[in-house]
Amino acid sequence: MFWGKNTGWFSARLPGYLSALESGDFSAIPWIFCVFSENSNKAKTTAAQALCGALDTMSFDKMVRVDEQMRQTTSMEWSIDWRKYTMESFFTLVMSERERRAVVVFASFNPNGFIRERALQEMHNYANTLSFALLRQNDWVPQVKLAAKQAVNYRLSHLVSGELLSALPFADKLSRSTRTPESKEFSKHILDALAAKENEREFIAGLENADFRTRRICTNALFRAEFLRYDLAFARLKRETDPFLRGSIFRRLIDAGQSLDTVVEQFLRDKYPFNRLLAFRYICEHRKNNALAIAERLLLDKSAAVREHARLYLNSHNGSFDYRGFYRSHMSDRMVPAILGLGEIGTREDAAMLETHLHAEQVSVVRAAMIAVMRLDGDMYAPLITELLGDNRVGIVKTARNLICKSNAPDYARVMEIFKNAPCENTKQKCFSVLLMAGKWKRLIFILNVLESGGEMMSESALTVLARWVGAYNRSYILPNKVQVEQIKASIRNLADRIPERTQQELLFLLR
DSSP states (O other): OGGGSSSSHHHHTHHHHHHHHHTTOGGGHHHHHGGGGSSOHHHHHHHHHHHHHHHHHOOHHHHHHHHHHHHTOHHHHHHOOGGGOOSGGGOOTTOOHHHHHHHHHHHTTOSSHHHHHHHHHHGGGSSSOHHHHHHGGGOSSHHHHHHHHHHHHHHHTSOOTTHHHHHHHHHHHHHTOOSOTHHHHHHHHHHHHHHSGGGHHHHHHHHTOSSHHHHHHHHHHHTSTTTOOHHHHHHHHHHOOOHHHHHHHHHHHHHTTOOOTTTHHHHHTOSSHHHHHHHHHHHHHHOHHHHHHHHHHHTTOSOHHHHHHHHHHHHHHOTTOOHHHHHHHTTTTSHHHHHHHHHHHOOHHHHHHHGGGGGOSOHHHHHHHHHHHHHHHHHHHHHHHHHGGGOSOHHHHHHHHHHHHHSSSOOHHHHHHHHHHOOSHHHHHHHHHHHTTSOHHHHHHHHHHHHHHSOHHHHHHHHHHHHHHHHTGGGOOOOOOHHHHHHHHHHHHHTTTTSOHHHHHHHHHHTO
């Protein structure tokens, strides 16, 4: 092809590629790299600077994505004979070491195996390239894989500060691969290096790293036989911001037979419900003297699962506990969990008492009361909850929609009225989602009604759903009755200028 003959085709278009890269379009990187196949030292230097800047800001996920993008760019293979280029031909005299390193890194992503192999051999000369050598450890070209193995071994024996930590997410990715049996072996090499005494400072820094993957890998390593640093595990438990990782550390310390008495109270106040459950289970097993008091306290937890487990424990140790009396006594100081708890174990009599809270000013109280009364007497309170679709508070409308969708027979006619009178789009959208639960032909009528009366704000949603309805028509062979046919035809006539002509024809065909 004409641009593969050093005509400067890529160099001439470099400003456009750089502009795309600056806007966050990393798919421009393969085309930027093509500049190195041409003879312009100025363009090569500019490209190297851009690649260096991109490399400094790329996250692990973006790096993996660019690696895949470059190797999938088949036009690069067709237009350029990469085999004849050496790594030195990509460099210019004015490039800094950091810029050369960036060129080497992106060269290791090249679709041509010869370039990947040469880039890996060059990585011996550049610090902080262990991560990228690991990426190629799973390469499908044997020579590239061998070069990657040699680069990994060399970098492991010449580590610089931070290089091991940067490589951990790449090692984790490699450990999950099933392409070659060596994958897990190389991942183990990284963890073994992390366990080495000389890398202890870097390992501790990894436990505090801002990247979740790095923290998770280092935390998992704490429980390997090489470490057994429970002091670090307890310190990490107290500071860990991710709830899932926090819970994982707690469970592993329990499995290791460690006493968690010093942190269990902190875990009982954890924002994540599952962690509060972990703490409660620990107390039930290891601090039984406090378990009944803690269980009673957790009856007022924000989580339904925690409240349920607390009741189960109390039932097994105090079968006469008065739950209704307990929740009623806390209606003044812990109103929301007391209402929810009463809704879970109460009676219809309690529902009548809770009804007054449906008109409270606090959204959280109203939502709790809505959930409670629908649990205690859903058939009785469904009409009242339906009316709350017209409330002007977003949280209440959302809860009303969810509860109505769970009920057996929503009042679609009333929901349609609320839709027509609703002043805001949020309420209309929630009503529309309820209407879409109707049967096949009723749903179509509601979609057309929404198109007629919903205004511009609902047109796009209704047209999208209408197209979906037509596409799914054959999944049900229920036929419309005569009244429904006339309603649908009338709506189609009224919406002739708003429904695409093809959709109109398809609908009329179905009604024939």
